[in-house]
Amino acid sequence: MDKFLHEAIKEAQQGLDEGGIPIGSVLVYEGKVIGRGHNRRVQQGSAILHGEMDALENAGRLPAKIYKNAVLYTTLSPCPMCSGTILLYGIPKVIIGENKTFMGEEALLKSRGVNVEVINDTTCIEMMESFIANKPELWNEDIGEE
Amino acid sequence: MDKFLHEAIKEAQQGLDEGGIPIGSVLVYEGKVIGRGHNRRVQQGSAILHGEMDALENAGRLPAKIYKNAVLYTTLSPCPMCSGTILLYGIPKVIIGENKTFMGEEALLKSRGVNVEVINDTTCIEMMESFIANKPELWNEDIGEE
Numbered sequence: 001m002d003k004f005l006h007e008a009i010k011e012a013q014q015g016l017d018e019g020g021i022p023i024g025s026v027l028v029y030e031g032k033v034i035g036r037g038h039n040r041r042v043q044q045g046s047a048i049l050h051g052e053m054d055a056l057e058n059a060g061r062l063p064a065k066i067y068k069n070a071v072l073y074t075t076l077s078p079c080p081m082c083s084g085t086i087l088l089y090g091i092p093k094v095i096i097g098e099n100k101t102f103m104g105e106e107a108l109l110k111s112r113g114v115n116v117e118v119i120n121d122t123t124c125i126e127m128m129e130s131f132i133a134n135k136p137e138l139w140n141e142d143i144g145e146e
Numbered sequence: 147m148d149k150f151l152h153e154a155i156k157e158a159q160q161g162l163d164e165g166g167i168p169i170g171s172v173l174v175y176e177g178k179v180i181g182r183g184h185n186r187r188v189q190q191g192s193a194i195l196h197g198e199m200d201a202l203e204n205a206g207r208l209p210a211k212i213y214k215n216a217v218l219y220t221t222l223s224p225c226p227m228c229s230g231t232i233l234l235y236g237i238p239k240v241i242i243g244e245n246k247t248f249m250g251e252e253a254l255l256k257s258r259g260v261n262v263e264v265i266n267d268t269t270c271i272e273m274m275e276s277f278i279a280n281k282p283e284l285w286n287e288d289i290g291e292e
Contacts, residue, residue, distance in 0.1 A: 041207065045206060045207055046203060046207070047202050047203055047205065047206065047207055047208065047235075048194065048199050048202060048203045048231065053194050056193050056194055057192060057193055057194045059193065060191055060193065061187065061191055061192070061193055061287065062193065063287070063292075064286065064287065064290050064291055064292045065292060067290060079230075079234050080230040080231070080233035080234040081227065081230045081231040081233075081234040082230070083230055084225075084226040084227045084228070084229055084230020084231065084233075084251070085194065085226070085227040085230065087226035087227075087230075088225050088226040088227040088289070088290050089193075089290040090290050105230070108254075140210065141207065141209070141210065143234070144210050144213060144234050144235040144236050145210055146209075146210045146211060
């Protein structure tokens, strides 16, 4: 497996171990992880810290040229918030663990020129399938569904 | 002036007083402010706490039905990140202080059925014009520009 997707999965697993939603992400620049994170809705009572947002926040304030040469890895297809953030910072490439359990704004990203690659990794799929089956209300809250 | 836009402007002014970027926002539900915030890039070294994001984060975890009956006020046209967040939570109405100094993703919001109202309030415009003239590099960083 891609070593950076593996790092994103480790973040997702850490989130699950904390009682949270198992979605993780890493921001990679020049072959190194410069930000990593996972969904913190439960852990921090957060409405905005999806995995991708947490990774970007943990990367800190960065010059535009770094984002524009970075790759964002995420275990799950990015929702509208996270996709909008990818567009804000002009991140040119997103590698997605899976989009079987949730389809995010991949079409919007592609329409704006973002290179989107979907792995559909079985670990990512099984982690989300199990979580959604166990905690459907929490999952619905995270994606703004009733 | 609309009293809620006035509250968003108070948040923007507070951000400016703190040495930050003067953009503020309030989330309104059933005629009451349930979340308020301002851009905290400088104050918290944050890459994701735009004014709208801070207001939503400060509102806390909410059921979908609240977002879907809320109104988001923001002093400036919402960037792709904040617009994506509006779409994630299905916030049906956004009232924007101004879009003269920055045009966000209003077209995307409208294409998804969001009711977008732009006031072009002179206080909002002057606050951003002055800020952008004084700190162009900080402003560019906030919108992912070189």
